[in-house]
Amino acid sequence: MRFHTALARLVANVYMSVNNELETMMFALFQTIDLALNIYTWILIASAIFSWLYAFNVINSSNQFVNSVGTFLYNVTEPVLKPIRRLLPNLGGIDISPIILLLIIFFLRTLLWTTVYPLVA
Incomplete structure (x- = not known):
């Protein structure tokens, strides 16, 4: 009888440990x-700010570092923003695709933490 109790306790402990x-x-x-997702949010915000600074000639566009930062931000965000831009109507010079992506x-x-995680955990 004691063997079965000890075995049951061992199985329960192993199950709880694995769980x-x-x-x-x-x-x-x-x-x-x-x-x-949080890091990508900040990269998206940095890309939007960089594009404004570049468009209004606030930063030196001939600087190699500025160009490499701009190229990096463009290459990281453009593959995700391009499909959103195709779905949006033409708003003239206003690009709201970063806001839609945010x-x-x-x-x-929100879905990850309120719906998916409680189901899995």
Whole structure:
């Protein structure tokens, strides 16, 4: 009788340990995804500010460092912004695609923590 009780306790402890480790790993995965979305949000904001500064000649466009920063920001954000721009109507000189993308990122982050994570954890 004692053997069965000890075996049941051992199985329960192993199950709880594996379950806790799995929950910790899922939490770490969700935090990493959230951090990546947060970093991309700041890159998107930096790209928008950089484009304004470049358009109004506030920064020196012939500077190599400025050009490399601009190229990096353009290459990182343009693949995501281009499909959004195709869906939006022509608003003249106003580009609201970064705002739409920020709203999408906000929605994904909220969905991640309020709906997906509680289902998985």
